Amino acid sequence: MASLPPGASAHAAPPASKPNLRERFNAMRNLPPFLKQIWQTSPGLTLASVGLRAIRALLPIVALYIGKLIIDEAIRVVALGLPQTGLGNAWRSGALDHLAWLLVLEFALAIVSDLLGRLVSYADALLSELFTNVTSIRLMEHAATLDLEDFEDPDLQDKLDRARRQTMGRMNLMSMLFGQAQDAITVIGFAAGLLIYAPWLIALLAVALIPAFVGEAHFNALGYSLNFQWTPERRQLEYMRQTGASVETAKEVKIFNLHRFLISRYRTLAEKFFLANRALARRRALWGALLAALGTMGYYVAYGYIAWRTVRGDFTIGDLTFLAGSFLRLRQLLEGLLIGFSQVAGQALYLDDLFSFFEIEPEIVSPQHPVAIPKPIAQGFVFENVGFRYPDAERWAVRHLDFELKAGEVLALVGENGAGKTTLVKLLARLYDPDEGRILLDGRDLRDYDLDELRANIGVIFQDFVRYHLTAGENIGVGRIEAMEDEVRIRDAARRSMADEVIAALPHGYDQLIGRRFKNGVDLSGGQWQKIAIARAYMRDAQVMILDEPTAALDARSEFEVFQRFKELSDNRTAVLISHRFSSVRMADRILVLNEGRLEASGTHEQLLAQGGRYAELFELQASGYR
The missing domain is CATH 3.40.50.300 (P-loop containing nucleotide triphosphate hydrolases)
Incomplete structure (x- = not known):
């Protein structure tokens, strides 16, 4: 079973219940490696996205201030009585020049802001596609290193399923992070303007927005918990969807009229998931509206204060527009930052699913200083008291196996289903390691050889x-x-x-x-x-050839021809054959009879028939079917 490196346990087992505050903040540790991966994907696109956002962050402040200047200039022009002289006269007098330049500047800013927004979206789209590709490749590469029994573990299948989804869904987190940085720059600019006029308004705004932030953080954690707990059911939903609409299953689905059963099972699971999501969405919408109302109330208290100061003559109409607009944008941005921070923390929890998968380490690996595979194999394989039990299984798949597979020998394995034949083959190919005993190749433990080189010398068809x-x-x-x-x-x-x-x-x-x-x-x-x-x-x-019942769909004559040719073309290679047809296995140099994971008998076809026992019994049962 694959294992985790020391100190990785927190990654390996994300909480199934609602994550507490500490776990949510701990999840933020995933952001630096996430950003590092983005940078490694494309430094140029990353710099472009961040740089363009930084420039764009200052434009709203400049645009709002220019709007203030336009209003003040318009009021000044009205006070001069120029509108009564007509537009032509006013323009020729030059009194409108300053106002016109301000309007042109605001128009240019709007064009530049729109252009920058499109460039940011373009850079993000390219970066997102590249990141998804790079992460998907990394996921497949890492999955290829894991042990076979990991893929037979339902818990790891859930983890792999969540990790696979994260390769496709995490780039919105990048946009959120970069957007948060952009908004933070804008907030600093607006806050600097408000500090000059009324510093206490910023404190009022922050206090009013804290409840909305706490509520958003709470519901983000609940959303993650729901998705985590429903991973097995989501895999079942995907299985039902694929089974009910795939070419591989279409024949049986039609013959047995399975579509009603599959649709009913899918509908039942989907309905439960929908109801759970709906209940959470309702609570989120209700509490979100109540908590957001506090922020709105804070804005209007500040707005009333600014209006009163304007009536008193402390501020110009342009100041009123600038301050009211600044406060409104600041409120929206701060609310977005606080809620965005909560969402980022929630998204960082999902990164646990991705990074914890990457931290899983296989147990079946090559030694640090491997021994070269003998070419050719001189002696063969020796099983010494080999035992293996699948994870969480009470029964041993194979145990106390002692036998030799000589170099150049064609060995057949027979036995009823569940006797351990395929398990033995997987041990031979080192898809598993024995829990007891050892397997030798030319006198050296299989674990002494390089894993890739060992498998390159074994050809297996299951x-x-x-x-x-x-x-x-x-x-x-x-x-x-x-x-x-x-x-x-x-x-x-x-x-x-x-x-x-x-x-x-x-x-x-x-x-x-x-x-x-x-x-x-x-x-x-x-x-x-x-x-x-x-x-x-x-x-x-390969030096070792293994056919594990790959001819089950062939008729008896075709299978015999395949095995006969296989034996003729083996060229003194070591070979293992597994078949339920005794007419095929009888051509082997030696036959091993397995029963409930143990070696029961060994010999040639004639020797085993002469001994009687299970082989002779099974042979007679099969032969009687052809009489």
């Missing part, structure tokens, strides 16, 4: 192989990704697995897109897909 919605050639090429462009190798692998006949019948041959997910794709039968998958094993040209 029964539940992946059907890639790629071209036929690419479906084979994924078996050895560095040889994806090697057409000769791909064609040779197809010939060995008998997939060449399948591909020859496709409209575009090796360039034909297979699968029905995308346009122009051609679907294959189960047996045809399996031949394509088996070709991947031949692509690797």
Whole structure:
């Protein structure tokens, strides 16, 4: 199971209940690494976004002050009696020059502000797209390093699902942070103007806005808690949506009329989630309106005070306009800053989901100083008292396994479902490490070898192989990704697995897109897909070849032909075959019989039949079905 580094436990387990104030402030520690990631994504775009916002932050203050000057100048012109002389005379006299320049300047500021806003949106859109791409790639790269059993852990699947959503949804946090910085600069400018006239108004405004900030912080925390607690149900909703409307499930959904069941299950879950969200939204709207009213009341108290000072003659009409406008904008900006800070803290909680996923470390890793894989393998593999139990499982999947897989030997594994055959193969490929005992390769523990090099020398095709919605050639090429462009190798692998006949019948041959997910794709039968998958094993040209029931969709004759060719083409490679058909496994050099995770018998087909026991019993049951 993957583990966390020391000191990372707080990241690893975000609170399922409503986060308290300390947890919300602790989540702010996610902002520096988040901003660092943004900077690393594109320093140029980051500087452009921040710089343009800084310039744009000062424009509202300048525009409002110019508006004050325009009003004062207009009042001065009216006092001179110029309007009675007509516009032409007033213009020719030059008395309107100052007013005209002020109007032109305000118009220019409006144009510049709009242009800067569009440039900011352009920079943010590009930066957002790049950040999403970079973070998604990092997510896939990190997921590739995790242990197989992590992906079988529902808790980690929830964490991965939340992390995946955060790669798409966190760039609004960047806009919020940069917007907060822009608003802070504007607030400082407006506050400086108000301090000259009436300093106590700023204190009044701050006190009036604090309740709205506290309320917003409270409901942001509740929103995060709701989303966190509903992660499993959201995954179920997505599963129901995909199952009810996908090409992979369409046949059974129609045959069994499953759509009503799936829709009913989806509707039930969705309704519960909707009701929970609605209840929270109602409470948020009610309390938000009440608390915001306090800020509005504070504004009108200040507005009345400014109006009274103007009537008394302390302020000009332009001053009244500037101060009232400044106070209104300051109130809006401060309210936005306080609520925005609360929202940023809430968004930072979601970053925990992303960063905690990145902090998970795999346990199955290469040693610091790995031993080189023997080429060729001289002795083979030895299982010494090997035992393995899946996480949280009471029953051992395999235990007390002692046997040898000799170099160049073709070994078959037989046993009923759940006997431990696939688990044994996963241990051999070091997808898991034993909980007891050890596995040796040429006398050295598998854990002494480089993990990537070990797996590069093992070709495995599982029964539940992946059907890639790629071209036929690419479906084979994924078996050895560095040889994806090697057409000769791909064609040779197809010939060995008998997939060449399948591909020859496709409209575009090796360039034909297979699968029905995308346009122009051609679907294959189960047996045809399996031949394509088996070709991947031949692509690797590995020293150890493993076929874990990949021929289940083939008829008995086709499976026998595949296994016969596999044995002939193994070229003295070490090989492991798993099949329920005894006509196929009998060609192996040796057969291991597994039962409930333990090795029950070993020998050739003839030896096992002579011994009687489980193998002979299963063989007789299968043979009787063909009589």
